[in-house]
Amino acid sequence: MNEQFERIADGLAENGYAVIDQFLSQNEVDDILRSESFKNAETHFQKAGIGKNTGHQINEAIRGDYIQWLDKNSAEPALLVYLDRLSALVAFLNQALYLSLKDYEVHMTVYPTGSFYKRHLDQFKRDDHRKLSVICYLNQSWNDSNGGELRMYLPNEEKDFLPLAGRLVCFRSDQIEHEVKPANRERLSLTGWILDQHADLRHI
Numbered sequence: 001m002n003e004q005f006e007r008i009a010d011g012l013a014e015n016g017y018a019v020i021d022q023f024l025s026q027n028e029v030d031d032i033l034r035s036e037s038f039k040n041a042e043t044h045f046q047k048a049g050i051g052k053n054t055g056h057q058i059n060e061a062i063r064g065d066y067i068q069w070l071d072k073n074s075a076e077p078a079l080l081v082y083l084d085r086l087s088a089l090v091a092f093l094n095q096a097l098y099l100s101l102k103d104y105e106v107h108m109t110v111y112p113t114g115s116f117y118k119r120h121l122d123q124f125k126r127d128d129h130r131k132l133s134v135i136c137y138l139n140q141s142w143n144d145s146n147g148g149e150l151r152m153y154l155p156n157e158e159k160d161f162l163p164l165a166g167r168l169v170c171f172r173s174d175q176i177e178h179e180v181k182p183a184n185r186e187r188l189s190l191t192g193w194i195l196d197q198h199a200d201l202r203h204i
């Protein structure tokens with residue numbers, strides 16, 4: 001585990017991003033997919049919006065995903081496994097990179113077939129507390145022909161990553177523009193941000 005955390009810290013320090021396979025094991029992904037929380041995701045999750053608070057709006061032309069925020073106090077065990085690992089990652093990054101990250105927020109995400117999220121930056125203009133974006137994918141037997149890549153716009157190149165089960169992508173929320181390409185099947189993930197403030201202060 002520590003070796004994965006080290007690779008994340010190194011990637012962030014050197015390139016502003018890191019991609020780690022098997023951050024969640026096959027069994028851990030299976031347990032999450034079987035959880036009550038993920039049942040009927042497409043019908044139970046809410047349409048995701050863009051912007052924050054009063055600037056919040058729904059815009060199909062920009063993003064087409066459905067989300068449900070996770071609450072650490074009531075999350076099912078399968079999801080707590082992931083949240084606890086993120087807590088350990090936060091502690092590790094603070095030590096390794098001398099950061100003062102405080103907390104994280106995570107939502108479960110489903111992109112229905114054909115939906116996408118156009119090129120954007122995750123940090124809000126009026127709220128710069130999102131420091132690192134962390135996404136873990138939950139899609140078994142995904143291959144090139146399914147599409148749904150995360151495309152990162154790096155200074156000198158563009159890089160595409162498939163949303164493979166167990167893969168974690170972590171990048172600087174203030175620097176790396178990215179987009180989600182449409183897929184020909186439903187695309188599931190856990191999408192989160194590591195914050196420099198406590199998550200429970202964010203909506204008051």
Ligand SMILES: O=C(O)CCC(=O)C(=O)O
Nearest residue numbers: 117122135150180189191
């Ligand atoms: O699912 C992904 O690959 C990226 C999602 C994303 O960019 C976001 O929710 O802000």
Ligand SMILES: [Fe+2]
Nearest residue numbers: 120121122178
């Ligand atoms: Fe994003």
